[in-house]
Amino acid sequence: YPESMTDRSYRDQILVLTYPMIGNYGVPSDKDVDKMNLPKHFEWIDGISVAGLVVGEICTTPSHWRQTSTLSKWMEDQGIPGISDIDTRELTKKIRENGTILGRITYELPKPDTDMKLLDPNSRNLVDECSVKKPIVYNPSGSPRICAIDCGLKLNQIRCFVARGARVELVPWNYNLNASTFDGLFISNGPGDPVVCKATVTQIQKILKESNIPIFGICLGHQLLSTAIGCKTYKMKYGNRGHNLPCIHHGTKRCFMTSQNHGFAVDAKTLPSDWEVLFTYANDHTNEGIIHKTKPYFSVQFHPEHTDGPEDLELLFDIFLDAVKERLSGNIPKSIKQNLTEKLTYKPRLDITLPERPKKVLILGSGGLSIGQAGEFDYSGSQAIKALKEEKIQTILINPNIATVQTSKGLADKVYFLPLTPEYVEQVIKAERPNGVLLTFGGQTALNCGVELDRAGVFDKYNVKIMGTPIQSIIETEDRKIFAERVAEIGEKVAPSEAVYSIAEALDAAETLGYPVMARAAFSLGGLGSGFANNQEELKILAKQALAHSNQLIIDKSLRGWKEVEYEVVRDAFDNCITVCNMENLDPLGIHTGESIVVAPSQPLSNGEYNMLRTTAIKVIRHFGVVGECNIQYALNPESEQYYIIEVNARLSRSSALASKATGYPLAYVAAKLSLSVPLPDIKNSVTGSTTACFEPSLDYCVV
Incomplete structure (x- = not known):
């Protein structure tokens, strides 16, 4: 706000x-x-x-x-x-x-x-009321020189240019432009009807006629550039406003989250023949950007620079400045359209995409559960079966628990009531000969079983494809030492910690890190064997318990009292990536999420903190190559913006079921579709039945 x-x-x-x-x-x-x-x-x-x-x-x-x-x-x-x-x-x-x-x-x-x-405020010239009255220069010694027409600009637009070394001269909306005084023209956002800004349109037309200086417009700037080239604009019934609106890039068909605030739109049908559509809003199919086929002119309706909004397309500033610098250097410039398409193109990994769709898929179910415990994995498995059946794929389920929904008649085509151990699963694979297997829908039990089967070469032996997140990514997120190294590769940090394999090593690690410390068992269910230790005696007891559950123990520097925040993230094989829900534990760090009271969405996080952690979540999940659904957990200092990544669960987790219920977004169902290499924008929103599932739900309610 x-x-x-x-x-x-x-x-x-x-x-x-x-x-x-x-x-x-x-x-x-x-x-x-x-x-x-x-x-x-x-x-x-x-x-x-x-x-x-x-x-x-x-x-x-x-x-x-x-x-x-x-x-x-x-x-x-x-x-x-x-x-x-x-x-x-x-x-x-x-x-x-x-x-x-x-x-x-x-x-x-x-x-x-x-x-x-x-x-009616739109009957006035709101741009004239709020525009600066005389030019203001930012970063006077910078280069290249950008002239920014102030129609109601957001400050972060200036920051985006200055951070990239540019000099910015902010001029009034009706300023008499002289093409010899700048290297690139930027037209900002602003309030009201674009028809009122005739003086701005005249100046843009003058620059288009007199020079080939690159031009970039945002929001109202997009509408003004469109008007200058002869397009029509119209008032929308309601407009598009929010931080989470999906836009499709026409060159690559990839979908990006954008921040929008506009009540008017450009009629793409009135575009001249030498221009084309650049972006389209995925839900109502209104125009979100235009680009000249050969000249360095383009504009977008959304806000790529938004302060504390999605940063998915901030690279548009780089694209614009590249065009400005190319022109200044005298090189034959690469067209903006070509440069942007190259930057946004993603080549899917061959080990993730499916060369052909499997006819029969094995699902490792939720395993033996106590009554009232971990029904969340029953939910995720049931949703996976539902999604695969829609795609006409035969489903084989292994689950020893008869008291579950997923084992009910009419869901899976065949159910084996057998323990989730490598020996039994191999027997089922030998008998059924499935083409693919899903490991991430049955919680930690199924995941551990899948990792063991892969290490034993069982999947290769029977030519079974692991669908969704690659097994290597699962191992990298589960092994705490490898995880810390991989996270460090992209400049992010986990809490200072050491991976140990004995009580003696645990005591040495604690001396290095300093008490109090937190001990956590790797590859464990529900945080078994985890807790805080204030001294050697407490750590000995904890380490003994933890090493009974796992051969690897993590000793973390204590962050007790920090906030624990987590995000549910969805990514497809084509690098479309969204965060579906963020949650905050009512208890401070140290209480396992599964046992804590959780609030969604998080309450006292500022917009800046929310988007800082969102950007990091997407960066981390892309780095690990997760395909499907996963969650990332953070420790956030309550007195600053300092944070550490606690862990990534490269599978459906207990909080995934809560997030699905809280937002109405069927995470497990979507994850199962993504495992078949279906692009996220092609999946329909299960609530509306018509809009895309590639969006980030915004809640007008609070879930506890």
Whole structure:
């Protein structure tokens, strides 16, 4: 909310926030600035841009290390009205049905004949009201020189250019442009109807006519560039607003999460013949970007730079600056279209994609369970069977537990009530001769069994393909020592720790790390043999217990009291990657997630922290080559943005079932489809039946 409320694209609009409780992390200080003296946590320098705020419930006691004020006090200080205890879900339905509507906040119900004096902000030139009045230069000694037309720009657009070495001159919306004074033209976002900005369109047309200087537009800038080349724009019924909207890149067909805030759109049917569509919104198929076929001009409707939003396409700034530098160097430039397609192209690993679809698949089920325990893996296995049956694939299930849904009549084509041990599974493989096997739907028991079978060469012997996440990735995430090394390769950190194999080694490791320490058994179920030790005696007892469950023990530096946060991540064989749900343990670090009270989505994380951990999650999961669903757990310092990665479960976990129930996103079902090398954008959203499953659910409710 600090970002949205200071975003000039929302100028003079009443903003409705659909999440039930707002203000949990307070408001940070506007004195916290970067090296250019720009506020770090807001979208502009002049305070709040919105006309008013409507929320379900306001938090009066925020909890965050950065807060300097409550949301209410911040608004009060700037004279911005707000109202709480409103049924925002019902209000959202009205807006959905009627489109964006005029309204006002009142103290009492108006009488029927009262003139409400509703004013339409779009009837004014909002861009003129909020644009800078004279040029401002950032990073004066930088290169190349970028002229940025300020229609209501977000500060992070300046940061994205300056971080890449550019000099940025921010000019008013109606500034008389001189092509000899800059090397690249950038057109920013802003509020209102693009038709009002005739002066900006005239200046863009002048640059297009007089030079071949590269041009890049974002949001309103996209609409203004489109208008300048002769396209039509139109007002959408509701518009697209949110941090989690999927866009398809036409050159590669890959899907990316984007941040959007627009009520107008470009009519792609009116594009001139030498232009083409660059991106399309996956759900309503509206235009999200255009590009010239040969010249260095392009624009996007979404926000690749968004402060604390998805960073999936921030490389568009690199693409633009590459074109600017190529032109300056006098080289024959590679077209922007070609450069972007090359950067976004992903070649799937041959060991992951299936050359041909299997006819018969073996599923390792949930294993022997106690009543009321770990029914989550019964859920994931059942969903996998359902997904494979839809694809007309024969399913063979091994599960010794008769009291499960997945062993019920009518689900799997054949069920073996046998223990999940390598000996029994090999006998079933020998008898059934399946083409593929799923290891990640039965929890740790099934995973460990699969790893043993692979090491023994059983899958190779019977020509059984491991579907989904490669076995090597599973081993790398389970072996704590290898995991720490692999994570370090991409500049991320796990908590300082050592892998040991005896009590003596455990005591030596603890001396090196310093007490207190946490001991954890590798490859263990439900955190067996884990706990904190404050001294040698406690560690001896813990190590003895843990080494009874596993041959490898991890001694971690104690992070007791830190927050434990986890993300459920989905990735397909073609590198489309999303985070479906994030959760926070009510208990601090040290209580196993399966035994802790969990809140989804996490409450006192700021938008910046949420997206910092989201970006890391996607980076880590891509690095390990996970295909399907997995979760990543973090320890987050409650007094800073310092974090460590605790672990990655390269399988469906207990929290996956919770996340599926919390969000309505069927993680196990989708993961099973992905194991067949089905691209994530091709899978349908199970709730709507028409939109894509390649999206990140946003909740207007809280789950405990």
